[in-house]
Amino acid sequence: MLIEQTYRGLYCGAGDFYIDPHLAVERAIVTHGHSDHARGGMKSYLTSRSGEPIVRRRVGVRASIETLDFGEKIDINGVTVSLHPAGHILGSAQVRVEHKGEVWVASGDYKTEPDQTCETFEPVRCNTFITESTFAQPKYKWRPQSEIFARINDWWQLNAMWGRATVLFGYSLGKAQRLLAGADPSIGPILVYHTVDSFCAAYRLSNIQFPDYHIIDETTIAHYRGKGALIIAPSEIRKTGILDLIGEYETGFASGWMLNKSSMRSMIYDAGFALSDHCDWNGLLGAIKQTEATRIFSMHGFTETLTTYLKSQGYDAHEMR
Numbered sequence: 001m002l003i004e005q006t007y008r009g010l011y012c013g014a015g016d017f018y019i020d021p022h023l024a025v026e027r028a029i030v031t032h033g034h035s036d037h038a039r040g041g042m043k044s045y046l047t048s049r050s051g052e053p054i055v056r057r058r059v060g061v062r063a064s065i066e067t068l069d070f071g072e073k074i075d076i077n078g079v080t081v082s083l084h085p086a087g088h089i090l091g092s093a094q095v096r097v098e099h100k101g102e103v104w105v106a107s108g109d110y111k112t113e114p115d116q117t118c119e120t121f122e123p124v125r126c127n128t129f130i131t132e133s134t135f136a137q138p139k140y141k142w143r144p145q146s147e148i149f150a151r152i153n154d155w156w157q158l159n160a161m162w163g164r165a166t167v168l169f170g171y172s173l174g175k176a177q178r179l180l181a182g183a184d185p186s187i188g189p190i191l192v193y194h195t196v197d198s199f200c201a202a203y204r205l206s207n208i209q210f211p212d213y214h215i216i217d218e219t220t221i222a223h224y225r226g227k228g229a230l231i232i233a234p235s236e237i238r239k240t241g242i243l244d245l246i247g248e249y250e251t252g253f254a255s256g257w258m259l260n261k262s263s264m265r266s267m268i269y270d271a272g273f274a275l276s277d278h279c280d281w282n283g284l285l286g287a288i289k290q291t292e293a294t295r296i297f298s299m300h301g302f303t304e305t306l307t308t309y310l311k312s313q314g315y316d317a318h319e320m321r
C-alpha cells in the first residue's frame with residue numbers, strides 16, 4: 001500500500017507525508033481550499049500555485065506553504081509527487097505519487113465538466129486510483145451547466161421584471177464564484193456577500209474574470225431595493241436579517257443535492273438548481289476509466305454503491321473509510 005488511510009488521513013509511508021490530513025502532521029499535501037481538506041496546524045504544506053492564496057486564507061497567513069505548478073515533479077524522500085488539475089474549484093489538485101514504478105493518484109474532490117473559474121480536470125494514468133464518491137449513485141446525472149445558467153438567468157430576469165430581488169445561495173468558495181461568472185450582468189445589478197468577495201480576490205490573481213458587483217452592506221442593499229438585483233451569498237446571510245432591507249425577493253439554491261426533490265433544501269427555496277462542483281455518476285465512471293487504473297479505492301459519499309458497481313465491472317475495488 002503506497003497510500004493508506006490512517007486516523008490522521010491518507011498517508012504515504014514511503015514518502016512520510018499526508019494528503020488532506022485532519023490532525024496535525026509534519027508534512028501535508030493539500031488538494032484544495034475547502035475547509036474539510038485544508039486544515040490549520042500542519043508544520044508544512046504543499047499545494048498548487050493557483051490554490052495557494054485560498055489555502056493560505058484557511059490555514060493562516062504565517063503557515064509554511066510550498067507550491068507546485070500543475071505537472072511539476074518534486075521528490076519527497078525518494079517518492080515522486082506531482083499535482084494535476086481536478087476541475088473542482090480554483091487550484092484543486094489530484095495528487096500523483098510514484099514509487100518504485102508504481103503510480104497512485106488521490107483525486108481529492110473533482111469534476112470533469114470544464115468551467116471558466118478553474119483549471120480543467122486532467123485524467124492521470126495510474127495503477128491505483130483513490131476516488132471521491134460524493135454523488136456516486138446512478139440517479140445523479142447533471143444537465144450541462146450552460147442549461148443551468150440559462151435557467152438561473154431566466155428566473156432572475158422574471159423576478160427583475162416584477163421589481164423583486166433574486167437571492168441565490170451557494171457556498172462562498174467555488175460555487176459562488178461559478179454562479180457569479182455565469183450571471184448575465186445585462187439583467188440587473190449584482191450584489192455579493194463579503195465572504196464571496198474575499199475569495200474572488202484569489203481568483204483574480206489567476207486572471208479569472210467576474211462581472212462587476214457590489215459588496216453587501218446595509219447601504220448598498222437599501223439602495224438596490226426594488227431594482228431587481230441578483231444577490232449571491234452563502235445561506236448564513238439569512239441569520240443576519242440584512243435581506244429584509246432588499247424588499248420583496250425570491251430564493252434559490254445551487255447544489256447537486258437539489259436533484260433530491262424531497263430533501264428539506266428543495267422545499268425551503270423558491271427555486272433549485274442542480275449545479276455541482278463534483279462529478280455525477282457517469283462523470284465518475286468516465287474519469288475512473290480514463291485513469292486506466294485496475295485498483296480503485298472510494299472515499300467520501302456513496303463508497304459502497306461505487307465499489308459494488310466497480311467490482312461487477314471486474315475492478316479490484318475497495319472502500320476507504
Ligand SMILES: [Zn+2]
Pocket residue numbers: 032034088109
Ligand atoms: Zn471540495
Ligand SMILES: [Zn+2]
Pocket residue numbers: 034036037109
Ligand atoms: Zn470535499
